[in-house]
Amino acid sequence: MAQRSVIDDLKKSQILELLAQGKRIDGRALDEPRKLSIEVNAIPKANGSARVRLGDTETICGVKIQPDRPFPDMGDKGIFICTAELLPLSHPSVETGPPNPDVIELARVVDRGVRESHMVDVSELVIQKNKSVVGVFADIVVVDYDGNLFDACSYAATAALLTSKMPKWEMKDDLPTLVEGAESDLPTSTIPVSVTMAKIGDYIVVDPDGDEWASMDCRVTITTDSDGNIVAMQKGGHDGFTLDEIIKCGELSIKTGAQIRETLKQAAKGS
Amino acid sequence: MGGRDSTMVLLDENGIRCDGRKIDEPRKIMIKAGGLKNADGSAYIEFGDNKILVGVYGPRDVHPKHMSNTDTGILRVRYHMEPFSVSERKNPAPSRREIEISKVIKEALLPAVILDKFPRTAVDVFIEILQADGGTRCAALAAASVALADAGIPMRDMVASCAAGKVADTIILDVNNEEDQAGQADMPIGYMPNLDKITLLQLDGVLNPEEFKKCVETGIAGCKIVYELQKKALQEKYFQNGGDQ
Numbered sequence: 001m002a003q004r005s006v007i008d009d010l011k012k013s014q015i016l017e018l019l020a021q022g023k024r025i026d027g028r029a030l031d032e033p034r035k036l037s038i039e040v041n042a043i044p045k046a047n048g049s050a051r052v053r054l055g056d057t058e059t060i061c062g063v064k065i066q067p068d069r070p071f072p073d074m075g076d077k078g079i080f081i082c083t084a085e086l087l088p089l090s091h092p093s094v095e096t097g098p099p100n101p102d103v104i105e106l107a108r109v110v111d112r113g114v115r116e117s118h119m120v121d122v123s124e125l126v127i128q129k130n131k132s133v134v135g136v137f138a139d140i141v142v143v144d145y146d147g148n149l150f151d152a153c154s155y156a157a158t159a160a161l162l163t164s165k166m167p168k169w170e171m172k173d174d175l176p177t178l179v180e181g182a183e184s185d186l187p188t189s190t191i192p193v194s195v196t197m198a199k200i201g202d203y204i205v206v207d208p209d210g211d212e213w214a215s216m217d218c219r220v221t222i223t224t225d226s227d228g229n230i231v232a233m234q235k236g237g238h239d240g241f242t243l244d245e246i247i248k249c250g251e252l253s254i255k256t257g258a259q260i261r262e263t264l265k266q267a268a269k270g271s
Numbered sequence: 272m273g274g275r276d277s278t279m280v281l282l283d284e285n286g287i288r289c290d291g292r293k294i295d296e297p298r299k300i301m302i303k304a305g306g307l308k309n310a311d312g313s314a315y316i317e318f319g320d321n322k323i324l325v326g327v328y329g330p331r332d333v334h335p336k337h338m339s340n341t342d343t344g345i346l347r348v349r350y351h352m353e354p355f356s357v358s359e360r361k362n363p364a365p366s367r368r369e370i371e372i373s374k375v376i377k378e379a380l381l382p383a384v385i386l387d388k389f390p391r392t393a394v395d396v397f398i399e400i401l402q403a404d405g406g407t408r409c410a411a412l413a414a415a416s417v418a419l420a421d422a423g424i425p426m427r428d429m430v431a432s433c434a435a436g437k438v439a440d441t442i443i444l445d446v447n448n449e450e451d452q453a454g455q456a457d458m459p460i461g462y463m464p465n466l467d468k469i470t471l472l473q474l475d476g477v478l479n480p481e482e483f484k485k486c487v488e489t490g491i492a493g494c495k496i497v498y499e500l501q502k503k504a505l506q507e508k509y510f511q512n513g514g515d516q
Contacts, residue, residue: 101370101371101373101374102374104367104370104371104374105370105371105374105375107367108367108368108371112475115475116475116476116477117477218378218382220472225477227479228479228480229477229478229479229480230474230477230478230479230480230483231474231475231476231477231478232474232475232476233458233472233473233474234375234472234473234474235375235378235469235470235471235472235473236374236375236378237378238378238381238382239381239382239468239470240382240462240463240466240468240469240470241468241469241472242467242468242469243467243469243487243488243491246469246472246487247484247487250480250483250484251480254480
């Protein structure tokens with residue numbers, strides 16, 4: 001959230017005191033993410049959807065799949081776009097109006113994580129080359145805020161994409177026409193998992209909650225794929241990391257990511 | 272970012288890249304401190320074919336007033352591309368990409384600047400991309416650090432910046448436009464050499480854990496090269512003619 005308050009300053013000293021004893025304000029271990037619960041197909045009118053709670057942060061992602069014109073220089077590829085929005089009901093400080101830089105960064109980082117992992121194979125989303133392709137739009141909204149929107153949004157998008165059903169279109173009279181009853185699973189490959197770590201003082205904590213988010217010095221979001229590769233990364237905040245810290249964050253993201261990937265798989269299976 | 276094809280030869284059998292560089296060789300870099308008359312501090316950088324001008328104003332009054340902070344001065348950064356800076360004309364209105372880059376550059380500079388001595392003021396950094404050729408955010412960050420130093424803003428260290436990446440399964444230093452478009456990974460890094468702190472870090476592309484480590488190390492090595500050129504730029508202005516333009 002944008003503005004730091006006096007309460008945040010007081011909380012920070014308490015958070016630091018606890019961290020010095022190896023504890024966190026909500027009792028978690030330093031490398032422990034919050035409880036993740038995923039409800040897939042929460043929005044039946046969407047082609048795929050998920051409602052995700054990461055601790056008290058709650059996000060909903062709906063995937064819409066529809067015919068679209070290809071980008072001029074990419075006629076042999078479909079379209080994948082991921083957006084994120086912070087709804088005014090999610091926190092008292094959120095105002096309506098055009099998105100601020102924090103929200104733009106959020107949307108772009110979540111998009112980059114899913115895109116760079118090549119989870120959605122856009123080359124399979126072509127109806128007719130250079131003419132008509134399938135567009136996959138994963139729109140995420142934040143409905144309740146308690147820190148770490150990056151991961152909560154990313155998990156919602158991933159879970160929604162994993163359970164998306166793609167209608168089929170064929171060209172008729174130069175127009176993409178829906179083929180009834182020919183739905184298939186959206187072609188996905190790897191499962192990207194983003195893990196955000198905050199540096200507070202000299203400590204690195206996984207999945208910072210709202211209080212930790214307001215107290216952190218800097219953060220890094222690292223997305224890994226199913227093969228344990230690192231596919232996207234974004235540093236933020238007003239301080240920096242040492243090389244050793246970044247290497248450690250890389251390792252943490254692979255380890256934590258593997259656990260979360262299992263949760264995502266289980267949720268998708270139950271659909 | 273975006274379309275990636277592998278038709279171009281990015282790395283030949285002798286380890287020479289598409290623009291003739293070796294894998295650990297940065298592009299030609301020229302940094303000049305000062306140059307703008309009105310700005311409190313300024314810098315110009317040519318980083319390969321990137322041409323970037325940075326002007327710094329402040330510490331000065333904050334408008335709008337509600338943005339001011341009673342405890343410290345604030346830093347504001349605007350990264351802006353000219354419509355003529357890229358092959359196809361760019362809409363002059365700030366894009367989402369520019370807003371994000373403005374933010375990451377601001378957060379890369381914040382660990383370096385000491386603004387608590389200037390409460391209720393703002394330091395404004397205006398970055399103008401006159402010509403873009405891949406790696407503009409790194410070049411802009413390096414130039415912005417020099418411009419801040421030129422403006423006399425107290426700093427803990429200068430932020431040096433360079434990207435590393437992966438093309439043809441090889442980790443390379445300083446990704447150019449072609450390598451960014453067709454390569455496998457691009458990792459811009461901002462780094463304060465004296466404090467050993469990474470202040471800007473992004474990645475898109477796929478790296479396994481060993482490549483990841485090598486990529487960060489390669490980028491930091493590049494930052495150290497840029498750092499020397501940043502210091503040289505300031506020395507050229509302030510030691511050869513006493514700082515008078």
